[in-house]
Amino acid sequence: MTEKLQIYKCEICGNIVQVLIPSYGELVCCNQPMKLLEIQHDETEIGEKHAPKKEIRDNRTFVHVKTHPMLPEHYIQFIEIYPEDKSELHLKYFDPGEIPEYEITNFIDSTKAIELCNIHGLWGEDKND
Ligand SMILES: [Fe+2]
Numbered sequence: 001m002t003e004k005l006q007i008y009k010c011e012i013c014g015n016i017v018q019v020l021i022p023s024y025g026e027l028v029c030c031n032q033p034m035k036l037l038e039i040q041h042d043e044t045e046i047g048e049k050h051a052p053k054k055e056i057r058d059n060r061t062f063v064h065v066k067t068h069p070m071l072p073e074h075y076i077q078f079i080e081i082y083p084e085d086k087s088e089l090h091l092k093y094f095d096p097g098e099i100p101e102y103e104i105t106n107f108i109d110s111t112k113a114i115e116l117c118n119i120h121g122l123w124g125e126d127k128n129d
Pocket of ligand 1: 117
């Protein structure tokens with residue numbers, strides 16, 4: 001059984017998919033089950049470097065991961081933001097060299113933010129995600 005907005009990765013080809021409407025089927029790619037990417041949190045240096053952070057500037061609210069490298073071999077691939085009830089989903093992709101930052105324009109008080117590092121996987125803002 002999948003859950004809404006879960007993210008799965010194929011450990012063979014690297015396909016990454018997200019569940020929009022959950023159901024009972026198992027997600028399979030390259031003839032094997034896909035791996036659920038858990039949202040990681042920790043207070044180590046690596047966790048601190050990957051945790052999305054909120055910042056208010058000029059009355060606008062942003063989520064960013066400016067503490068992380070944006071090199072071709074190691075970078076933030078996307079940031080997603082959504083309200084706690086998962087009634088909306090906002091996603092922004094990044095290329096190496098870009099600043100990994102995304103403006104929150106809705107549901108500012110209840111926003112959850114996650115990001116995907118191409119090497120270290122999926123990370124959330126804090127332990128409550
Ligand atoms: Fe990383």
